[in-house]
Amino acid sequence: MSDAYYLQLTEQLRSLIDINATQWEGKLPAERVLAERFATTRVTLRQALAQLEGEGLIHRSNRRGWFISPARLVYDPTRDAGFNDYVRAQGRRPRTAVLKLETCSHLPAARALGLPDDQPFHHIRRRRYVDDRAVLVESLWVVPNCAPELLDIYAGQSLWGLLRERWGHYLANRSIRMVSEALSPRDAEELLVAPGTAGLNINRAILDDQQRPIEYDEEHWLHDSLCISVELSGQQ
Amino acid sequence: MSDAYYLQLTEQLRSLIDINATQWEGKLPAERVLAERFATTRVTLRQALAQLEGEGLIHRSNRRGWFISPARLVYDPTRDAGFNDYVRAQGRRPRTAVLKLETCSHLPAARALGLPDDQPFHHIRRRRYVDDRAVLVESLWVVPNCAPELLDIYAGQSLWGLLRERWGHYLANRSIRMVSEALSPRDAEELLVAPGTAGLNINRAILDDQQRPIEYDEEHWLHDSLCISVELSGQQ
DNA sequence: CTGGCTGGTTGGTATAGACCAGAAGTTTGC
């Protein structure tokens, strides 16, 4: 049974990570150090690291090194619990950075909500962290009529909470799409990871109980940072 | 703006694929041929191909070559429409191969359904195809009481259809989990892809309307072959 | 016509070494 050497390496790294997880404080030694320790080249070592990255055990911060990935965040995209709430409920620390606030049109949003192509939206782009690790960037396009002065008051809080409490919109119908992706250079840069890193793209179109369009959003998650969980009762 | 060469290569390959898609019948030229055409080495070329693989544009069949990926199958894991039905509804051709039929215990199934650890199940393992491409392998563990003679009569049809029509079980409560993964050597082999290929793991625990456990299943999809779509109405 | 053999083709794996640019830590200079 002569498995490929890089697969044996993968196993050795796996146990090494188990043993030294706390000692290293999450950061693996430099690639050159590991390559020497296992008497191989960086190329082969990186192949083994890439395997563990695919499994979600480790990840890399662009040009900074390899890190042990924390447990995945459990996330239910069908609920409208705020990010801050469910992150805290899992004993983690949430944080949000607002990257952009503007009014503009956006074709995919218009299409998904059944509005004219040149429909303007309030656009919010934000980056969200769990325990100080940036795990997703997202863009939200809100129909301006639903939240006229949104851009003036928005400061990182839960958008759905605002829509409900300030403008009385109840999100009733949602159409959700999820696909695996390679992060675009822009998303990758905003998440401090290498371009092409594996990600998960979640898009949602939200209407109210009268089928009126409210909001469309695109989330780009690091693939190893979440576990999607949906609980349903009743026949479908 | 001197991007990395492999990223330029990615773009060139992308347009080359667009142009020659039909001519090549889905299969790309050999890596050595492409490397020579772009005056680079196989290593760099493979990096570009891996990027496109991550995007879901191409995939490789183990030791057979690179192929252009067909459109993703749209899939709603919250519905119990049969695989055959929704594949055909999208104008594609479904196929199922039964890999294993046995009775055995399975710890994750027992835990997910709230049954004793040594609970026996009827276990079905099957591989499913879309247009003759193997896109997923799945294992199902059915509580024997719910479908006593299942293993004698099962031949690849819709399991949920059988449960409903033959044994009168209506699937009411489902708990679904989805995580990205690297396919295990076994799953990879059964799907004819290289070990460590990116995949998507979907697990479901199903109870009936009385909260009685019926079935647990684990699906392993090729990451580029599906687009998860969920439509919900009503406040959550 | 069929089944096994065979050799070329191809992807999978691995070595060895090199250079660059970003990140981070250290020193210098005001």
Place this chain on the structure above:
DNA sequence: GCAAACTTCTGGTCTATACCAACCAGCCAG
């Protein structure tokens, strides 16, 4: 005391080459 400049470390990218094993098509024998 602080900011700018420099140095070192590190991951990201790339070249050139090699060998192996699976695959596959074509040949050959029964």
